[in-house]
Amino acid sequence: xxxPGKRKSKHYFPVNxxxxxxQQIQPENESSVSxxxxxxxxxxxxxxxxxxxxxxxxxxSAGHSLVIEDDVAEALYQELVRNNLITHQFAGGTIxxxxxxxxVLADDRSVLLGVMCSNIEIxxxxxxxxxxxxxxxxxxxxxxxDGAIGRCFTLxxxxxxxxxAISPGPHEQAASRKHSGSGDRxxxxxxxxxxxxxxxxxxxDAGRHDEGY
Numbered sequence: 001x002x003x004p005g006k007r008k009s010k011h012y013f014p015v016n017x018x019x020x021x022x023q024q025i026q027p028e029n030e031s032s033v034s035x036x037x038x039x040x041x042x043x044x045x046x047x048x049x050x051x052x053x054x055x056x057x058x059x060x061s062a063g064h065s066l067v068i069e070d071d072v073a074e075a076l077y078q079e080l081v082r083n084n085l086i087t088h089q090f091a092g093g094t095i096x097x098x099x100x101x102x103x104v105l106a107d108d109r110s111v112l113l114g115v116m117c118s119n120i121e122i123x124x125x126x127x128x129x130x131x132x133x134x135x136x137x138x139x140x141x142x143x144x145x146d147g148a149i150g151r152c153f154t155l156x157x158x159x160x161x162x163x164x165a166i167s168p169g170p171h172e173q174a175a176s177r178k179h180s181g182s183g184d185r186x187x188x189x190x191x192x193x194x195x196x197x198x199x200x201x202x203x204x205d206a207g208r209h210d211e212g213y
Contacts, residue, residue, distance in 0.1 A: 040095035073167030103136035118144035
């Protein structure tokens with residue numbers, strides 16, 4: 001039996017109509033792309049096996065964590081290298097590790113701001129830091145400094161007890177020295193001296209706006 005007139009048909013899921021859920025998702029364009037950025041006190045974790053005399057010689061307390069001066073850290077490191085006592089050298093730092101892990105897991109770019117030795121010795125701690133960090137982590141904004149970066153020594157004694165010796169490196173001195181300048185620099189906050197120029201200007205403008213300048 002044929003009904004008069006033209007029968008109207010419509011797909012249950014209209015192929016020409018956009019999914020209302022997808023309409024809420026806006027496609028990304030080049031201007032809206034953002035990256036994860038971290039500011040860190042660049043630090044290398046150095047592990048070595050030593051005897052008790054080594055701990056005493058550098059004025060350390062077995063089983064404890066102490067902050068040591070840069071010259072002591074350099075002498076300690078050179079003795080470890082000279083006697084081939086170092087077992088591992090890892091890229092450390094809480095933020096640095098976070099940037100590395102994010103880039104590895106997300107296969108995406110991250111940016112690390114901090115300091116790095118201007119003179120990098122092949123096989124040294126700074127060299128190991130760069131080698132052990134994901135290639136997706138952008139290190140191009142690290143600022144070169146004379147001397148060592150931060151180092152955290154994990155010294156394992158004959159009994160297996162761990163003693164920690166920490167040398168913060170030049171980051172804190174550089175930050176405090178640069179922040180002692182103009183008031184605008186102080187308003188940028190900790191670590192702002194490590195930001196590239198355009199980012200510093202943006203942070204300064206935001207600070208002036210907040211204070212009604």
